[in-house]
Amino acid sequence: MTTTDARPADGYTGAIARVYDLVHQGKGKDYAGEAADLADLVAARVPGARSLLDVACGTGLHLSHLAARFERVEGLELSPDMLAAARHRNPGTTVHRGDMRDFALGTTYSAVTCMFSSIGHMTDQAELDAALAAFAAHTESGGVVVVEPWWFPETFTPGYVGAAVVEAEGKTISRVSHSRLEDGATRIDVHYLVAEPGEGVEHLAESHRITLFPRSAYELAFERAGLAAEFLPGGPSGRGLFVGLRP
Known part of the structure; x- marks a missing residue:
């Protein structure tokens, strides 16, 4: 299993950008x-x-x-x-x-x-x-x-966990997120497992701070x-x- 850590200053990049649509759709x-x-x-x-x-x-x-x-x-x-x-x-x-x-x-x-x-x-x-x-x-x-x-601030739920498993384009993608309160903002940590036949399993991670x-x-x-x-x-x-x- 390979691991990629994505915490870019200018948004979603690399492998996460490639699975973004598949997950949300x-x-x-x-x-x-x-x-x-x-x-x-x-x-x-x-x-x-x-x-x-x-x-x-x-x-x-x-x-x-x-x-x-x-x-x-x-x-x-x-x-x-x-x-x-x-x-x-x-x-x-x-x-x-x-x-x-x-x-x-x-x-x-x-x-x-x-x-x-x-x-x-x-x-x-x-x-x-x-x-x-x-x-x-x-x-x-x-x-x-x-x-x-x-x-x-009054509608945010600290500690929220989101989870989804998606099968698309020959891939099985598992996404798990955890949201917490951090100095007046939401800190969201997201982890993906992307499995593809013949390719193995790739771990992707990202973290976002949203005010x-x-x-x-x-x-x-x-x-x-x-x-x-x-x-x-x-x-x-x-x-x-x-x-x-x-x-």
């Missing part, structure tokens, strides 16, 4: 349904919306479905391996490499989205403000910014970015959605 994450709901939300807030930028787009599974709903869809991703996967999956779509805190693409969109709680990787209010300012700067007048937050921002911190960041925000409970992962309109 196997766990029941409905990328097509989420993309349809997101497109409907954008259309309701911005009738006639024609373009969308998905920030922290990961391997581009949302992008592949959103492309059918908008004239122009683009992505932004920091992790080189996730970026490569997104570009491979969406050959006709522009996917930029960039950091959500300071990217500058020289254009605007009807909608800017940031899903799957990627915003939680901001470490403090200053970084949260910077990200929302960048989102707003890339949003057309009358456009919308949609952000899926991480858990709030437990209170709802008020998100609302302040939206306000400072000049966005009129509302919070919608529920959302694709049960953590809700912030929706901010740019006047």
